[in-house]
Amino acid sequence: MNKILSCFVVLASLPLVAGCGSNNQQQVATPKQAAASDAVPAITRAATQDNLRSILNAGKPVVIKFSAQWCGPCRQMQPIFEDLSREFSGKYTFVEVDIDAAESIANDYSVSGVPTFVMIKDGKEVGRQVGRQSKDALRNSIQNALGK
Secondary structure (H helix, E strand, C coil): CCCHHHHHHHHCCCCCCCCCCCCCCCCCCCHHHHHHHHHCCCCEEEHHHHHHHHHHHHCCEEEEEEECCCCCCHHHHHHHHHHHHHHCCCCCEEEEEECCCCHHHHHCCCCCCCHHHHEEEEEEEEEEEEEECCHHHHHHHHHHHHHC
């Protein structure tokens, strides 16, 4: 009876446990946990010229967000950038460049204000947006520059 009761307590406290009472218990993700893992944004951080060059040479269109930690509008745009990176996952590569940590990259792209969003296709800049904007406006800019 104690083994059955302890098994019930374990099952009641864990989200789905296989093999109750055995040594090889394995947790299975609940739908909520699985959805949370899908929610991870697909954003690459570019800190060096070589890192960015390898991303650009991969062949996919790229959206670069130039930002800074001290920038309020940059922080406000972060959730939008993350949402769009999930929405266009597999179609475009999303890259974030901190202008303070990678000043030479920001200089190469003539970034004078943040946030700045630069769209690159076939190695060439095909679009640029500067400043805070709505999710729909940024989505439209990306699609117009890189194609739907």
